[in-house]
Amino acid sequence: MSSIDIRHIVFDIGKVLIHYDPNLPYSRLVPDEAERSWFFANVCTSDWNIEQDRGRSWEEAEAILIRNHPEREDHIRAFRRHWHEMVPHAYVETVAIMGGLIADGWDVTMLTNFASDTFREAQKLYPFLTLPRGVTVSGDVRLIKPDLAIYRTHAEAFDLDPGATLFIDDSAANVEGARAAGWHAVQFTGAERLKADLAAYGIQPSDAAPSLAAAAML
Structure with missing residues (x-):
């Protein structure tokens, strides 16, 4: 897979960057x-x-x-x-991976199923959610994963080449939705597995700045 030219990396949020449990x-x-x-x-x-x-x-x-x-x-x-x-805490190791990718100059965005108001609340709780280039929030666009339309909406909004886009999500259904939209996608099960999945695409993020890890602990 390392021969594939990935230029865009898209993160899900819940259960990938921050914990969620009703x-x-x-x-x-x-x-x-x-x-x-x-x-x-x-x-x-x-x-x-x-x-x-x-x-x-x-x-x-x-x-x-x-x-x-x-x-x-x-x-x-x-x-x-x-x-x-x-949403009591962030997944610090995953946030560090995302921060390393941003620091290395990768084009990082986020695509999330989230109510509009609670997402803005989450950004206040976890300032690192403002660091990627942008985000598509399902509650804003009134589309949800794994509907194909939300992947296409995100790609169009951020000028992504689907074949050069790698998506990271904890949901198998959402991963399959991304693949159906022409993206590459991996299912998130933990930070170490994610590092291995990124390495398979030839991507090795540098260590994130300490301030980013600190922000994840807020």
Whole structure:
């Protein structure tokens, strides 16, 4: 693969650069594990949450659930209210890889399924999210991975050559979506595996500046 001319590197964010786990605040709010599992399977489901990533407002999202589960109003509203607790830390080693790529002059952008408002909140929590050349946020463009349209939108917005683009995402479905769009893509499982995947493309990022690693710990 090292003979392939990669010129653009695109990072996903959640579970690649920053940790995300809705269970973190809800383990306190709904201590019973069985009840909490039921809540995520039947009320604040993944399918419900992804629509905020597609651009639906939290007000509308909450209203839909509260109509069907009025007794759960406090727990429903807690999803947005306590969202910051769901992203408790950055993956420092991955952030260092991204920082090294930027320092080496690689063209780095980000493509993420994220609600518009929570992404801006994440940028304040983690300033390194402002370092790449730019980002496509699903909530802004009202498209989500793995829809082909969002990869094409990102490539057009940042003038990427799909055949010279390498995408990094933790989701196998999103990786396959990128490949269907003509990109190269690798599934993120950890920083060491990512280094090996980059090396297979002839890419070896230098060490990131200490200030970048410090920013990841904020």
